[in-house]
Amino acid sequence: MARSSPSARYLDIHPVDPQQRLIDQAVDVLKDGGLIAYPTDSCYALGCSLGAAEGLERIRRIRQVDKNHHFTLVCADFAQLGQFVIVSNPTFRLVKNATPGPYTFILPATKEVPRRMAHPKKHTVGVRIPDHRVAHALVEALGEPIVSSTLLLPGQEDPPSEGWVVQDLLGDQVDVIIDSGEVGIEPTTVVDLSGSDLEIAREGAGDIGRF
Secondary structure, rough: EEOOOOOOEEEEEOOOOOHHHHHHHHHHHOOOOOOOOOOOOOOOOEEEEEEEEEEHHHHHHHOOOOOOOEEEEOOHHHHHHHHEEEOHHHHHHHHHHOOOOOOOEEEEEEOOOOOHHHHOOOOEEEEOOOOOHHHHHHHHHHHHEEEEEEEOOOOOOOOOOOOOHHHHHHHHHOOOOEEEOOOOOOEEEEEEEOOOOOOOEEEOOOOOOHO
């Protein structure tokens, strides 16, 4: 059931069998340019829609990051991912084999990615396909990737692992908080495939041994 708070709307969504009406409520907020905090297979994330310029600025303010921050496009499947990044033949199998899962891949962005969210110098963007029912249901219902960033706040060592903690930390800084039970506190493993050599940019929840 959804329950209201004085600040963000708080949605209690089942982690295995997400209630579609609650997913749709969160997606309506995304379509209106709003900002959500939602669970993934690694940790909590902040998310907005592709066209939400103000959503990006709100994420930057909450995270206190600059214009060089790599945002991540959370995708429903590999076909959708391929619309937004250039996946060369050598990297295709590597990315395909690690999805869905707690990995973010930095790749050259296509023209489908708004300039304001790609890296300003490299024109790259992070992409991933989460192995989490609620995150997948959100992206599927939205019909496009969710622009996301790890919910790691300034001065905090780890992201929050439960919805009520997110609510205490963020208050009215987001429009919707989704609670699907406790999640992990390790961000994704970030694999940079934008250059000539594979580089592990951040070691996180995904096993780097497969690379």
